[in-house]
Amino acid sequence: MHVPVFVPTLVLTVLLPSLTWADSMRCNRRLVGEGTSQYEVLLHCGEPTYKQIVREPVLVQRVTQAQVLSGESKPREPALHMDALESETQYIEIERWTYHPASGRLIREVDFVDGKIRRINTTGRAP
Numbered sequence: 609m610h611v612p613v614f615v616p617t618l619v620l621t622v623l624l625p626s627l628t629w630a631d632s633m634r635c636n637r638r639l640v641g642e643g644t645s646q647y648e649v650l651l652h653c654g655e656p657t658y659k660q661i662v663r664e665p666v667l668v669q670r671v672t673q674a675q676v677l678s679g680e681s682k683p684r685e686p687a688l689h690m691d692a693l694e695s696e697t698q699y700i701e702i703e704r705w706t707y708h709p710a711s712g713r714l715i716r717e718v719d720f721v722d723g724k725i726r727r728i729n730t731t732g733r734a735p
Contacts (some may be wrong), residue, residue, distance in 0.1 A: 633707075633716050633728050640718075644725045649705070649718065656705035656718070663699040670694045702726065709734055 632641030635653035672692045703720040717729040 631728070633714075633718070640725065642725050642727065646703075646720055646723050649725065653707060657708040658706040660704050660706075662702050662704050664702055665697050666700055668696050668698050670696075706731075711735060 632639050633653075635649070638652040640649050640652055670693070672694060700721065705718045705720070707716045707718065709715070711734050713734050715731045715734055717731055719726045719729070
């Protein structure tokens, strides 16, 4: 007899291309970085040159546990537990703001999740 007992354990692995990451960026003598709100970024850095919504894949893995009982249950006999790993790809929405500054300066992409900076990517220099 199989009695499924689900023990959800989520392991999030973001499947992202390898890019150059920056921890923070300077805007008008202020430093903004991971965890900074969109409001603060607008206040210190101004309107971005470009805004877009992107969807990025996230691999979600769940460990499930099934309790297997023998056909003849004995009071003191321990049940056998079997683990199974289930994987599924889900997508998260990221709001990406691009700051394209004056010639020769670094172009930055600022990614927001739930209204807070998740990462800052340097994509090159402005021509």
